[in-house]
Amino acid sequence: MAFESLAAFLSMDGHGPYVWTCYGAFFVLMAVMMVWSVRRRRAVIESCRRRYESLESRDVGATTRAAATFTRVNVSQD
Amino acid sequence: MWQIFHKLGSPKWFFGIATRLMPWLLAGGVLLMMAGIVWGLGFAPKDYLQGNSYRIIFIHVPTAFLAQSVYIMMAVAAVVTLVWRMKLADVFVKAVAPVGLVLTFLALFTGAVWGKPTWGTWWIWDARLTSMLILLFLYGGVIALDRAINDEKSAARAVAVLVLVGVVNIPIIKYSVEWWNTLHQPATFKLTEKPTMPAEMWVPLLLSVLGLYLVFGWLACLRMQTEILVREQRTRWVREHVMAGRT
Amino acid sequence: MNAETRPLIKPLSSGVGNMASMKAVFSRDMKVAFRQRQDLLNPLLFFVMVVTLFPLGVSPEVSFLREAGAGILWVAALLSVLLSLDHLFRHDFDDGTLEQLVLQPQPLFLLVLAKTLAHWTLTGLPLVLLAPVLGVMVHLEGNSIAVLCLTLLIGTPVLSLIGSIGAALTLGLRSAGVLLSLLIIPLYIPVLIFGTGTVAAATEGAPVAAYLALLGAFLVLAITLAPFAASAALRISLSNS
DSSP: OOOSSHHHHHHGGGTHHHHHHHHHHHHHHHHHHHHHHHHHHHHHHHHHHHHHHHHHHHHHHHHHOHHHHHHHHHHHTO | OHHHHHHHHOHHHHHHHHHHHHHHHHHHHHHHHHHHHHIIIIISOOBTTTBGGGGGHHHHHHHHHHHHHHHHHHHHHHHHHHHHOOHHHHHHHHHHHHHHHHHHHHHHHHHHHHHHHHHSSSOOOOHHHHHHHHHHHHHHHHHHHHHHOOSHHHHHHHHHHHHHHHHHHHHHHHHHHHHHHHHHSOSOOOSSOOSOOOHHHHHHHHHHHHHHHHHHHHHHHHHHHHHHHHHTTTSHHHHHHHHHTOO | OOTTTHHHHHHHHTTOOHHHHHHHHHHHHHHHHHHSHHHHHHHHHHHHHHHHHHHHHTOOOHHHHHHHHHHHHHHHHHHHHHHHTTHHHHHHHHTTHHHHHHHSSSOHHHHHHHHHHHHIIIIIHHHHHHHHHHHHHTTOOHHHHHHHHHHHHHHHHHHHHHHHHHHHHTTTOTTHHHHHHHHHHHHHHHHHHHHHHHHHHHHTTOOOHHHHHHHHHHHHHHHHHHHHHHHHHHHHHHHHO
């Protein structure tokens, strides 16, 4: 251990603010970048899933309930 | 060998490999980085010239190192994009450029903060800092061009040309900035050049460099997967993959 | 040569050699430029105005101007070349001439080189000719002015050549002007450093041959590589639109 106490470790002989600013910026930016990348991936998967589901339900509707969609079109034209 | 090459070009194959690799990359990277940083911050001996402020080296050098090698990697990928039109290569460039920008910014920021106790000012037109600043501009240009072109394929190829032009220029920029620096301020105190660095200092430094490489690998895999999902969303394997993960 | 292949190849190349087609592109660009003289004057006016800003904005003192003069002139020249780059391919792109150029049987990089050369003759060369006057206005000495003009003479073609890559890459994009500066300015830095460094050495009385040789090396490198990159970028931009 290069320091005697926690206080000495935090102050780093007066250089503490500089050292901790650097480490703070590093960890914050890296964490933000990592979290943001993970969330973006999740958001993309989610939007893909929604698209596939809407496609699926449209397929189902087209094959089994063609009459239902037909009446719906009539209603919306009013 | 060519079979491996073709496999590497297949987004589906890469997606599977990346999924399996990523936990290891992340765990290894974080572990190594933490080991390097804790060792560097708490256990490495104090520098006799700069005191404790030198402990910034354990993040300054890894970020600066990686910022430069990411650009080189992008240049290699750019060659692959232009010559073989491999899909994964331009996915890599697109996914990784913002990471390079952030790393370059971190290297600059830590360099400037380190300069305050060492030189007495936040910014000195030191050769290393200046060439890092220019590298930041180069990354900015790559990202801006990529955003400006709507068509995916031409964006990828235009960015590849730009990255290659940049990589030809990097050594020229580096040497001219160094020459300019000696012209204007002879014999400045260099940040990272030490005559002899004791093992207690360079071993943790090596650990954190390796750790950051692995973390970068994880980030690259993750962001490439995202990009692949966006591009390949009309294919069946993506559909199956996404729907299989549904709860 | 058999009779079957001849008619296929002959009409395409129509007997025009590479040099002749380069000359044709060059003289056409000159003619078009002289029909729109204002476009020729604008970069020059801009150059003079930027140089004027420095004595007004910083200090009109002889000692300051003498020290900073070469740098001011170089930065102003760099900016006015940058300003004019947007025109390099723009008009030809808008009226479809560029597509015809790309379809020519002659190698595209030669035609791009001819266009860039025309661009330099129309913007870089006038800047070099105007530089002595401005050099006197910023109190440079005779020897320094001569060296400054020499560095500009070698340096501005490099600016045009590197700029042609950026102009080709940003062709047809919405905010092309700003984007072009973003892409190109970092690549201009070595030329700027050596251009002003040479003048600084001349002012101190040091020999400048080595610096001029380095600038010449930049020029050779730019002539050999930039047209290739620019023509590749042109093909990409044209396939995009």
